[in-house]
Structure formats: C-alpha cells, structure tokens
Amino acid sequence: MEKGTLLKRYGGFYYVLSQNNEIYESTYRGRHRLTQEDIYPGDYVEFKINDEGKGIIEGVLPRKNLITKPSVANITQLVCVAAFKNPNPNLYLLDRLLAIGEMNRLKIIICFNKRDLVSHDQAERILEAYRGLGYGIIVTSAKQNIGIVELETELSNNISVLAGQSGVGKSSLLNGIQPGLNLKVADISEKLKSGRHTTRSVELIKLSKGGLVADTPGFSRLDISGISAEKIGFLFPEFLPHRENCRFSTCTHSSEPSCAVIDALNRGEINKDRYTSYLAILEEVKNEEGGY
Ligand SMILES: Nc1nc2c(ncn2[C@@H]2O[C@H](COP(=O)(O)OP(=O)(O)OP(=O)(O)O)[C@@H](O)[C@H]2O)c(=O)[nH]1
Ligand SMILES: [Zn+2]
Structure with missing residues (x-):
C-alpha cells in the first residue's frame, strides 16, 4: 500500500501525490462511502496503483488539523x-x-x-x-x-x-x-x-x-469559531508575559480591574493597534458565543 497526499478533487477523481513525488489520478474504493467531510485536500491517504497506473484510494488517515x-x-x-x-x-x-x-x-x-x-x-x-x-x-x-x-x-x-x-x-x-x-x-x-x-x-x-x-481564492478570513472568549488572549504572544499578573485568572483584558495586560498597554509595552484588534476579535467571538 502506498501513502500520499490529496492535492485536489476534480470531476469525480482524486489527485494524489505519492511519497515518490508522482501525481496519481485516483478513484476511491474504501469500505465506506466518502462524503464531502471525509476527505479534503491535504489529507493523507492510503492507495494502491493499478495496472494502468491509476490510483485506488482505500482509506483516509487521521488528520493533524x-x-x-x-x-x-x-x-x-x-x-x-x-x-x-x-x-x-x-x-x-x-x-x-x-x-x-x-x-x-x-x-x-x-x-x-x-x-x-x-x-x-x-x-x-x-x-x-x-x-x-x-x-x-x-x-x-x-x-x-x-x-x-x-x-x-x-x-x-x-x-x-x-x-x-x-x-x-x-x-x-x-x-x-x-x-x-x-x-x-x-x-x-x-x-x-x-x-x-x-x-x-x-x-x-x-x-x-x-x-x-x-x-487561495477566498482565503482572506478563515474561520475563528470554536474558541472561548477568555482563550483569545492566549493567541496574542505579547500578552503572555503579563497575563499571569491579572487579578482574575479568567481575565479577558477588556474591562476587568487590575488587568496586567491593560497596564502593559498603558506603559506602551503592548502595541495599541494590536490591542484594538484583540478587542475586535473578542467581540466577534462573544457574538458567536451568544448565537447571533
Ligand atoms: N506595485 C505592486 N503591485 C503588485 C505587487 N504584487 C501584486 N501587485 C498587483 O496587485 C494586484 C492584485 O494582485 P493579485 O496577485 O491578484 O492579488 P491577490 O492577493 O491574489 O488577490 P485575490 O485573488 O483577490 O485574493 C494586481 O494588479 C497585481 O499586479 C507588488 O509587489 N507591487
Ligand atoms: Zn487581564
């Protein structure tokens, strides 16, 4: 069995890049029917190569992300x-x-x-x-x-x-x-x-x-859902040295008292534009959590 990476789906075919750097036009013959969610470009697949040099995908390996x-x-x-x-x-x-x-x-x-x-x-x-x-x-x-x-x-x-x-x-x-x-x-x-x-x-x-x-057409926004508001601060590396000094461990660095991130901002140690972006992302995620 060969292993490869799915490059694209097109017209009922799957184009798989093998570990030897060859691209195989492939069909799927696995035990389960594949739905749209079961296979995406970037997925690792197991496949066989038939006599005509075409690939036959037998399974999709677990994905990392x-x-x-x-x-x-x-x-x-x-x-x-x-x-x-x-x-x-x-x-x-x-x-x-x-x-x-x-x-x-x-x-x-x-x-x-x-x-x-x-x-x-x-x-x-x-x-x-x-x-x-x-x-x-x-x-x-x-x-x-x-x-x-x-x-x-x-x-x-x-x-x-x-x-x-x-x-x-x-x-x-x-x-x-x-x-x-x-x-x-x-x-x-x-x-x-x-x-x-x-x-x-x-x-x-x-x-x-x-x-x-x-x-890449369309890759301008990407999806940010599925993260809780109080985790957003972890996505800003410059907040990390300060956040452990916030009074509340669940601090969202927006309106809480004794917030070490806001103190650092006021001392000029955190960039204002970055902080503005942080607040906007926080709002976006809170709105999603609220379900509207
Ligand atoms: N002056 C200048 N113009 C550039 C440069 N790179 C791209 N452009 C121009 O910017 C415009 C947009 O370029 P694209 O490559 O289509 O931009 P894109 O990010 O792929 O756009 P989307 O497909 O809409 O996401 C074109 O008119 C390019 O010629 C650059 O380095 N300097
Ligand atoms: Zn804080």
Missing part, C-alpha cells in the same frame, strides 16, 4: 500576506489571521508585499508593530522580484496556506515563485462574475523547490 471556510487539512504553515499599500494594510484582518494561526498551532510567517510602493521609513513604521512577536517576517515585491527566493525557501518542506485580503498580491507572489502556474491576477470582472463569496474548493500546488501551497 483542519482549517475551514475554505477547508484544507494538515497544513503546517500559515503565510499571512498584507500589502504596504494598495490596499493599505488591514491590521485587524492581519491580526485575526495571526490569531487563527496560533489557534491551530501553525508555523506563522508574515509577508508584507508591494515594498516598491513605499519608502524605507513608511515600510519600517508598518513593520515595527510586528517585530518582536516571534513571527518570521518577509518583505516582498512581486513586481520588482524582491524577497521571492526567501519566500520560496520558507514554503519548501511545508504545506502552506497564503491568506490575506483581496488584492495584496498572493497570486502574484506564487506566480513569481513558479512562473508556470499562471494564476489569475486581479481579473476584477472575472471575480465579480464568479462571486467573491462562493466557496471554491481548494487545490494544493506542488512547488518545484519543494512544499505544497494552497491555491
């Missing part, structure tokens, strides 16, 4: 992409993605693209808030081919998702890494036609320097 909306299994790394300009960085969206990466215990990289559109000082002002959080930061310009090799290196040996606001340059970066991909770049009329919010199934792309990356 699953991110949803849209769904992909077993990712190891979340690359949160923002642009320095056009669009201006949406820090709430970026911080929300970082929190989702933390929630799923993924390796996290922040990629700031479109470096060509800002000066050194403008870039530094934006980067400042994100240094010292422990995340890898890559500065790129898909247009001027800056940082592309560095990004490619970070993607090898990982199953990665590039997530970020529409228009930040995710497709352009992947095209820069692998010119043969020809991912659609900024075809606005096409996007309107297909409808921005229709869920589209994910496809994992095999990179020539190694690694798999999800082809």
Whole structure:
C-alpha cells in the first residue's frame, strides 16, 4: 500500500501525490462511502496503483488539523500576506489571521508585499508593530522580484496556506515563485462574475523547490469559531508575559480591574493597534458565543 497526499478533487477523481513525488489520478474504493467531510485536500491517504497506473484510494488517515471556510487539512504553515499599500494594510484582518494561526498551532510567517510602493521609513513604521512577536517576517515585491527566493525557501518542506485580503498580491507572489502556474491576477470582472463569496474548493500546488501551497481564492478570513472568549488572549504572544499578573485568572483584558495586560498597554509595552484588534476579535467571538 502506498501513502500520499490529496492535492485536489476534480470531476469525480482524486489527485494524489505519492511519497515518490508522482501525481496519481485516483478513484476511491474504501469500505465506506466518502462524503464531502471525509476527505479534503491535504489529507493523507492510503492507495494502491493499478495496472494502468491509476490510483485506488482505500482509506483516509487521521488528520493533524483542519482549517475551514475554505477547508484544507494538515497544513503546517500559515503565510499571512498584507500589502504596504494598495490596499493599505488591514491590521485587524492581519491580526485575526495571526490569531487563527496560533489557534491551530501553525508555523506563522508574515509577508508584507508591494515594498516598491513605499519608502524605507513608511515600510519600517508598518513593520515595527510586528517585530518582536516571534513571527518570521518577509518583505516582498512581486513586481520588482524582491524577497521571492526567501519566500520560496520558507514554503519548501511545508504545506502552506497564503491568506490575506483581496488584492495584496498572493497570486502574484506564487506566480513569481513558479512562473508556470499562471494564476489569475486581479481579473476584477472575472471575480465579480464568479462571486467573491462562493466557496471554491481548494487545490494544493506542488512547488518545484519543494512544499505544497494552497491555491487561495477566498482565503482572506478563515474561520475563528470554536474558541472561548477568555482563550483569545492566549493567541496574542505579547500578552503572555503579563497575563499571569491579572487579578482574575479568567481575565479577558477588556474591562476587568487590575488587568496586567491593560497596564502593559498603558506603559506602551503592548502595541495599541494590536490591542484594538484583540478587542475586535473578542467581540466577534462573544457574538458567536451568544448565537447571533
Ligand atoms: N506595485 C505592486 N503591485 C503588485 C505587487 N504584487 C501584486 N501587485 C498587483 O496587485 C494586484 C492584485 O494582485 P493579485 O496577485 O491578484 O492579488 P491577490 O492577493 O491574489 O488577490 P485575490 O485573488 O483577490 O485574493 C494586481 O494588479 C497585481 O499586479 C507588488 O509587489 N507591487
Ligand atoms: Zn487581564
């Protein structure tokens, strides 16, 4: 029996990447009927290869994680992409993605693209808030081919998702890494036609320097449900040294008295924008808990 990774489902077939780096068009012959929830791109499968060189999947192995909306299994790394300009960085969206990466215990990289559109000082002002959080930061310009090799290196040996606001340059970066991909770049009329919010199934792309990356339309928000309000603080690494000094162990660092996180904020040790994002995520999760 061979083991492999599902890259995509298409037209009733499953495309499986074997451990020998071959892609097999496969069908499923397991004992149970597969439903949509039973197998996602990124899933490890056991399969046989028949005389015609086609794969026959016999089972899906337990998955390590699953991110949803849209769904992909077993990712190891979340690359949160923002642009320095056009669009201006949406820090709430970026911080929300970082929190989702933390929630799923993924390796996290922040990629700031479109470096060509800002000066050194403008870039530094934006980067400042994100240094010292422990995340890898890559500065790129898909247009001027800056940082592309560095990004490619970070993607090898990982199953990665590039997530970020529409228009930040995710497709352009992947095209820069692998010119043969020809991912659609900024075809606005096409996007309107297909409808921005229709869920589209994910496809994992095999990179020539190694690694798999999800082809990403729709990966701007991801799902943050399923976490309780008092756990959100754990997703902000800069809160960790302070939170044990909060008076209440269940402190949500919002309106409680003697909150060490708020004290650190007031001393300027925690970035104000990051804290604002924290409060917004807290509200979002509380609203979900309330069921509306
Ligand atoms: N100046 C500049 N423009 C860039 C850069 N990278 C991408 N762009 C442009 O930004 C626009 C959006 O790029 P895309 O690659 O489609 O962005 P995306 O993040 O994939 O967008 P969605 O598919 O909507 O999620 C295009 O017009 C690109 O040519 C860059 O480094 N510098
Ligand atoms: Zn607190």
